[in-house]
Amino acid sequence: GIQVEQSPPDLILQEGANSTLRCNFSDSVNNLQWFHQNPWGQLINLFYIPSGTKQNGRLSATTVATERYSLLYISSSQTTDSGVYFCVTGDSGGYQKVTFGIGTKLQVIP
Amino acid sequence: KAGVTQTPRYLIKTRGQQVTLSCSPISGHRSVSWYQQTPGQGLQFLFEYFSETQRNKGNFPGRFSGRQFSNSRSEMNVSTLELGDSALYLCASNMDGGGEKLFFGSGTQLSVL
Numbered sequence: 708g709i710q711v712e713q714s715p716p717d718l719i720l721q722e723g724a725n726s727t728l729r730c731n732f733s734d735s736v737n738n739l740q741w742f743h744q745n746p747w748g749q750l751i752n753l754f755y756i757p758s759g760t761k762q763n764g765r766l767s768a769t770t771v772a773t774e775r776y777s778l779l780y781i782s783s784s785q786t787t788d789s790g791v792y793f794c795v796t797g798d799s800g801g802y803q804k805v806t807f808g809i810g811t812k813l814q815v816i817p
Numbered sequence: 818k819a820g821v822t823q824t825p826r827y828l829i830k831t832r833g834q835q836v837t838l839s840c841s842p843i844s845g846h847r848s849v850s851w852y853q854q855t856p857g858q859g860l861q862f863l864f865e866y867f868s869e870t871q872r873n874k875g876n877f878p879g880r881f882s883g884r885q886f887s888n889s890r891s892e893m894n895v896s897t898l899e900l901g902d903s904a905l906y907l908c909a910s911n912m913d914g915g916g917e918k919l920f921f922g923s924g925t926q927l928s929v930l
Binding site: 724737740742747748749750751752755757793796797804805806807809810 | 821850852859860861862865873875905907909916917918919920921923924926
């Protein structure tokens with residue numbers, strides 16, 4: 708199956724700082740999504756981005772499918788950005804057998 | 818539109834018992850998938866249902882099973898519970914499962930004593 712690697716595994720930021728989270732995947736994928744899991748366990752879909760670049764407020768994401776990686780940018784971080792960020796992919800065979808990365812645990816301190 | 822609803826939110830069971838978890842997808846979504854999250858193994862895919870049929874299955878023992886009803890609601894069952902089954906169980910839905918945006922419920926936290 709597809710292997711998904713995320714880096715860094717842990718990140719501590721001062722409020723207001725910027726950061727880049729990376730996701731590498733081992734094979735062609737038919738979808739690539741970024742999620743934020745809050746301290747209560749809820750997974751929020753940030754981006755559905757199999758290719759290209761998208762922006763949503765302070766967050767943006769870029770996926771370069773031909774080079775098998777995706778980046779999530781967080782600018783002007785806030786304490787509410789704390790939590791775990793997951794990169795999730797599905798193989799190009801379709802259907803929903805997705806693979807999660809191990810996640811990046813982000814802590815934003817005031 | 819209401820989001821994905823999972824019940825119950827918390828559950829405590831003892832070894833050897835069985836448990837049933839419920840998931841109601843977003844209205845109009847026909848694909849429901851289930852995941853187990855543990856500190857040691859992270860998030861792992863359990864299975865996916867579409868139109869009452871299991872289309873895909875992860876690497877879990879047969880004690881883990883599920884079903885989907887005609888209204889797309891899904892249930893997951895774990896029989897003969899083991900301590901290692903303690904986990905957050907999440908379900909997600911989307912329109913037809915084929916590489917689309919996933920929407921997750923809040924999860925059921927299962928503790929096996």
